[in-house]
Amino acid sequence: HISPQENYFSRETLDRLSGKRTDEAWLEAKQRKPDTVYLMFSNLSPMVSTPQEDNSLCRFTYETVKDLLQKPATVLIFLGGIQETPAWFAFSTDEDAAELLKLCTERNCSFPKMPNRDLLKLNEEEAGIVAQARSVLAWHSRYSFCPTCGTSTKPEEGGHKRICLNSECRSLKGVHNTCYPRVDPVVIMLVIHPDGNQCLLGRKKIFPARMFSCLAGFVEPGETFEDAVRREVEEESGVQVGPVQYISCQPWPMPSNLMIGCFAVAISTDIRVDENEIEEARWFTRQQVIDSLFREASPAFIAPPRQTIAHQLIRHWIGMNANL
Amino acid sequence: HISPQENYFSRETLDRLSGKRTDEAWLEAKQRKPDTVYLMFSNLSPMVSTPQEDNSLCRFTYETVKDLLQKPATVLIFLGGIQETPAWFAFSTDEDAAELLKLCTERNCSFPKMPNRDLLKLNEEEAGIVAQARSVLAWHSRYSFCPTCGTSTKPEEGGHKRICLNSECRSLKGVHNTCYPRVDPVVIMLVIHPDGNQCLLGRKKIFPARMFSCLAGFVEPGETFEDAVRREVEEESGVQVGPVQYISCQPWPMPSNLMIGCFAVAISTDIRVDENEIEEARWFTRQQVIDSLFREASPAFIAPPRQTIAHQLIRHWIGMNANL
Ligand SMILES: Nc1ncnc2c1ncn2[C@@H]1O[C@H](COP(=O)(O)O)[C@@H](O)[C@H]1O
Ligand SMILES: Nc1ncnc2c1ncn2[C@@H]1O[C@H](COP(=O)(O)O)[C@@H](O)[C@H]1O
Ligand SMILES: [Mg+2]
Ligand SMILES: [Mg+2]
Ligand SMILES: [Mg+2]
Ligand SMILES: [Mg+2]
Ligand SMILES: [Mg+2]
Ligand SMILES: [Mg+2]
Ligand SMILES: [Zn+2]
Ligand SMILES: [Zn+2]
Numbered sequence: 001h002i003s004p005q006e007n008y009f010s011r012e013t014l015d016r017l018s019g020k021r022t023d024e025a026w027l028e029a030k031q032r033k034p035d036t037v038y039l040m041f042s043n044l045s046p047m048v049s050t051p052q053e054d055n056s057l058c059r060f061t062y063e064t065v066k067d068l069l070q071k072p073a074t075v076l077i078f079l080g081g082i083q084e085t086p087a088w089f090a091f092s093t094d095e096d097a098a099e100l101l102k103l104c105t106e107r108n109c110s111f112p113k114m115p116n117r118d119l120l121k122l123n124e125e126e127a128g129i130v131a132q133a134r135s136v137l138a139w140h141s142r143y144s145f146c147p148t149c150g151t152s153t154k155p156e157e158g159g160h161k162r163i164c165l166n167s168e169c170r171s172l173k174g175v176h177n178t179c180y181p182r183v184d185p186v187v188i189m190l191v192i193h194p195d196g197n198q199c200l201l202g203r204k205k206i207f208p209a210r211m212f213s214c215l216a217g218f219v220e221p222g223e224t225f226e227d228a229v230r231r232e233v234e235e236e237s238g239v240q241v242g243p244v245q246y247i248s249c250q251p252w253p254m255p256s257n258l259m260i261g262c263f264a265v266a267i268s269t270d271i272r273v274d275e276n277e278i279e280e281a282r283w284f285t286r287q288q289v290i291d292s293l294f295r296e297a298s299p300a301f302i303a304p305p306r307q308t309i310a311h312q313l314i315r316h317w318i319g320m321n322a323n324l
Numbered sequence: 325h326i327s328p329q330e331n332y333f334s335r336e337t338l339d340r341l342s343g344k345r346t347d348e349a350w351l352e353a354k355q356r357k358p359d360t361v362y363l364m365f366s367n368l369s370p371m372v373s374t375p376q377e378d379n380s381l382c383r384f385t386y387e388t389v390k391d392l393l394q395k396p397a398t399v400l401i402f403l404g405g406i407q408e409t410p411a412w413f414a415f416s417t418d419e420d421a422a423e424l425l426k427l428c429t430e431r432n433c434s435f436p437k438m439p440n441r442d443l444l445k446l447n448e449e450e451a452g453i454v455a456q457a458r459s460v461l462a463w464h465s466r467y468s469f470c471p472t473c474g475t476s477t478k479p480e481e482g483g484h485k486r487i488c489l490n491s492e493c494r495s496l497k498g499v500h501n502t503c504y505p506r507v508d509p510v511v512i513m514l515v516i517h518p519d520g521n522q523c524l525l526g527r528k529k530i531f532p533a534r535m536f537s538c539l540a541g542f543v544e545p546g547e548t549f550e551d552a553v554r555r556e557v558e559e560e561s562g563v564q565v566g567p568v569q570y571i572s573c574q575p576w577p578m579p580s581n582l583m584i585g586c587f588a589v590a591i592s593t594d595i596r597v598d599e600n601e602i603e604e605a606r607w608f609t610r611q612q613v614i615d616s617l618f619r620e621a622s623p624a625f626i627a628p629p630r631q632t633i634a635h636q637l638i639r640h641w642i643g644m645n646a647n648l
Contacts, residue, residue: 009546010548010551012547012551018555019598128546131545131547132544132545132547133546134546135546136545136546142471142472142494142495142500142501143471144471144472145469145471145472145473145474146471146474147466147468147470148466148467148468148469149469150469150470150475151474152474171466177506177508177580178466181544181545182501182506182508183509183543183544183545184506184507185507185509219582220340220342220456220484220505220507221455221456221463221505221506221507221575221577221580222333222454222456222458222459222575222577223336223455223575223582224331224574224575224582225573227334227336231340231342235342246570248548249549251547251548253546256501256545258543258547274343
């Protein structure tokens with residue numbers, strides 16, 4: 001149920017209404033409305049209910065959470081809304097998880113322990129909302145001191161800004177990125193063999209057995225996506241890349257990456273793996289990839305789950321020249 | 325002299341040799357080599373010599389700068405090299421600028437005061453090198469304290485990492501983005517009228533008189549480029565956008581943005597400007613844009629300089645359906 005152009009974590013259900021972030025009176029009034037929706041995070045995991053295999057977000061009302069919102073360790077962020085329909089907020093709390101779970105009337109609630117796995121069980125709408133909420137809450141949790149002067153900072157603008165409490169601080173003069181949430185661009189690429197019928201996949205030591213996926217790496221300062229693709233592929237596999245084509249991108253809230261999905265055409269084929277990062281890299285044929293995606297018996301490798309942009313890039317590639 | 329696919333600040337002349345960043349012995353040996361090139365920054369501006377209109381980077385040897393490198397406020401970063409040819413480093417110092425200028429034997433040297441203007445006068449190779457150097461040095465200048473605990477941090481890995489000096493800090497357990505340079509993705513888009521023959525340009529109050537350029541805005545956490553384009557255009561101009569197409573990107577080291585250039589097809593035409601950010605936004609016809617780019621007498625507006633991706637997007641658009 002993912003459309004070809006849409007990646008998991010990327011659906012925008014809410015209007016962010018960013019113009020309202022500076023309107024404290026509006027935000028305060030919205031906070032108290034009975035139809036306002038609150039999502040609760042503990043340790044950067046949202047409380048979910050798991051009646052079946054899937055997870056769904058537990059939604060709280062102002063009445064239920066208002067005491068928690070008063071606690072000094074709570075961070076509240078405004079997520080948005082849809083015109084006049086309910087506003088959505090998320091908050092993180094460090095209160096005891098067992099006590100928090102008692103606040104919920106839904107069945108089988110929990111704070112999932114493995115975000116990389118458990119956040120992939122939400123539906124598309126909720127995944128999109130969690131992408132924003134978890135990234136911004138993770139930023140609050142890691143950036144509560146001013147990197148410019150070391151003083152504490154405090155949230156502002158509905159949780160989309162933090163300002164330094166040291167009135168002499170440079171970060172208060174003009175606009176500084178230190179005050180805004182961080183988004184880390186990462187290139188992730190399917191490297192295509194010069195013969196057009198094989199692709200390069202690699203595995204990290206931490207991957208499940210036999211799983212191979214696309215190579216990926218952080219974009220560095222002063223670098224384009226295209227050059228980052230060429231550099232990371234060369235570093236990790238020794239393969240040289242020529243043309244690079246952007247396909248689609250995916251927010252990945254672990255904690256706040258933006259995965260930039262590309263096809264990369266190789267101009268060399270010898271593999272020399274960087275063993276610090278990659279355990280093995282291999283060229284797979286189109287047929288091996290098809291067998292793996294469509295779960296033939298004993299495929300040559302196991303593909304990453306459909307919720308990853310790596311999976312979508314691989315699927316897009318096999319659809320490109322084959323008669324499927 | 326910019327190829328259609330290449331934006332200013334994006335040429336990669338040096339191999340970053342990122343595998344060498346952790347090799348302290350290699351880095352130290354390279355630092356002392358007589359052919360190693362040092363670039364000197366003061367207040368985030370490189371020393372340049374301006375014999376004519378253009379600027380060129382002043383290059384220093386180890387002998388000339390070794391005393392400066394010992395000063396506690398100096399930050400040194402390794403930029404890369406080309407196989408066995410000279411290694412390149414950049415450093416920032418807060419010593420007196422007049423004294424620093426005396427170290428140089430070239431003519432008409434200075435530390436330009438307006439990076440937004442003066443850094444656009446370098447040649448393509450040097451602009452690409454400055455894009456990396458200035459972004460990373462700006463990060464050191466703004467991020468010298470640990471955002472997680474407020475303690476001081478110190479540079480590592482050839483200046484591509486900072487680690488917290490508090491041995492109990494969470495940022496030392498596992499991998500944390502707080503330790504790595506920040507890159508801020510920004511979408512910048514040419515919005516095309518539903519009729520295909522007009523485009524939307526806006527002006528900020530700080531622009532030179534009559535200049536109009538593409539709309540732009542920071543990508544937020546949990547958002548794709550395409551959704552960021554739609555949100556920012558709606559926020560700044562009230563125009564609704566449908567399809568979005570990525571064209572190319574450009575590092576913009578003021579201090580460390582990555583401009584993601586797109587075409588965006590409008591599905592509405594009424595303009596309602598956000599006056600906090602934009603002074604005016606207008607639809608311009610293709611002919612008005614052509615007149616402006618090719619400097620006809622009294623064009624309807626003045627386009628941004630060729631070194632900006634905005635200029636390149638506009639130029640790309642007029643080349644698309646017109647007989648030029
Ligand atoms: N923003 C960042 N966040 C996390 N790790 C980073 C970041 N930038 C660079 N790194 C380093 O990049 C490594 C992962 O390599 P790669 O994803 O291939 O670039 C991490 O283990 C870090 O050492
Ligand atoms: N990373 C960032 N760096 C600087 N300003 C930011 C950042 N993120 C959000 N902003 C805010 O975005 C405004 C510029 O608006 P826009 O470029 O349209 O998103 C700035 O004045 C800041 O208030
Ligand atoms: Mg990698
Ligand atoms: Mg890598
Ligand atoms: Mg990397
Ligand atoms: Mg803007
Ligand atoms: Mg804006
Ligand atoms: Mg914005
Ligand atoms: Zn500060
Ligand atoms: Zn710390």
